Amino acid sequence: MSTAPESDTAGDPFVSALQDLERRHLRRSLRVVETACDATVSIDGRRVILMASNNYLGLATHPAVIAAAVEAVERFGTGAGASRLISGTQGPHVELERELARFKNCDAALCFGSGYLANLGLIPALAKPGDLILADRLCHASLIDGCRLSGAALRVFRHNDVAQVARLLARGGTRRRALVVTEGIFSMDGDAAPLGELAKATQAHGARLLVDDAHGTGVMGGQGRGTAEWLGLEPGSLIQMGTLSKALGASGAYVVGSFPLIDYLVNTARSFIYSTALPPAMAAAARAALGVVRAEPERRARLWTNRRYLHDGLKAAGFRMTDTVSPILPVLVGDPDKAVTAGRRLLDMGIFAPAIRPPTVPQGTSRLRLTVTSEHRTDDLDHVLAAFVQVGQELGLTP
Ligand code: PMP
DSSP states (O other), X not given: OOOOOGXXXXXOHHHXXXXXXXXXXXXXXXXXXXXXXXXXXXXXXXXXXXXXXXXXXXXXXXXXXXXXXXXXXXXXXXXXXXXXXXXXXXXXXXXXXXXXXXXXXXXXXXXXXXXXXXXXXXXXXXOOTTOEEEEETTOOHHHHHHHHHXXXXXXXXXXXXXXXXXXXXXXXXXXXXXXEEEESBOTTTOOBOOHHHHHHHHHHTTOEEEEEOXXXXXXXXXXXXXXXXXXXXXXXXXXXXXXXXXXXOSOOEEEEEOHHHHHHHHHHOHHHHTSBOOOHHXXXXXXXXXXXXXXXXHHHHHHHHHHHHHXXXXXXXXXXXXXXXXXXXXXXXXXXXXXXXXXXXXXXTTEEOOEEOTTTSOTTOEEEEEEOOTTOOHHHHHHHHHHHHHHHHXXXXXX
């Protein structure tokens, strides 16, 4: 990224907006990672432990996943060339959708180019102007943007507050169609939604429940089928979406549900209709990743062992954390400047865990969002713990 000299940019509205972000410690910049997304990566020529990716099972570099992508590139080329409804549907898309439906124990699946696109297409297909949407306060930006784009009335409910959802549905949901939107595992807090209770409340009021399981897919449940499996829920009580870009190590997203739902989305989800198909190699990679999730349960076992080790170590050191139940381990810092300082100090010590600040998380809750994977070694995690203890003491984050 190149930056223009200050003298050339005086009075430029973009520059003043950036300076304003800078003053509030909210300016962001891109950092180049010079190697593949693994447990350790190279940044500025230095080897550092990566504690910030969502590659929970290390599948982004799994030989079988890479081989499937390479083979698909050789057979199907790089780009799909058109949207799915024009000439972009290729064998790997259909095969992936069949596998996803099986994996999630649903009738059918549909892939999208990314999770962001899936939510932008799915929610406006499910809710229209005149309908009501209730969304959890901590929902991901793509869900909120999808809700806004739908034109439905949007009410935000307190995080995981099922009683408030029931009240809002009783008040407004009987007169109009209602959709409740939440995440299976919340991306920035790592905690779970009470999906069973939410499903009961929505069913009682004839509403629908949409769950974004981006971070549950491949991770939660005995077979890694996601948060619904972990909670023992029937898939029929929810509409589920998830991404192919996190534990599955590829890119793209899926929606699963009934045959009519999926056919309806093919006909109405604008981000599906008007966007070039997922590259066939990504579909092939994601399908191979589903095979690895099934064939190598030891990866999930290692992930949970690592997760417990790091979580318990951070807790024992006295860090303030969220009620996480997942491999997302947020260490709460509070002020954005302090979070940035902590992130910089950690990078000096060979750990990449950048600060997460508003608007990604609510004001006053800036944090270091650590994510642990099956591929971290115990000595990596010991190094992370030792560095955290030191930085925690320097910045007064621990007692
Ligand atoms: N939903 C959630 C909960 C996410 O965390 C993310 C990714 N950060 C997305 C959707 C968007 O997915 P993608 O990165 O595939 O666009």
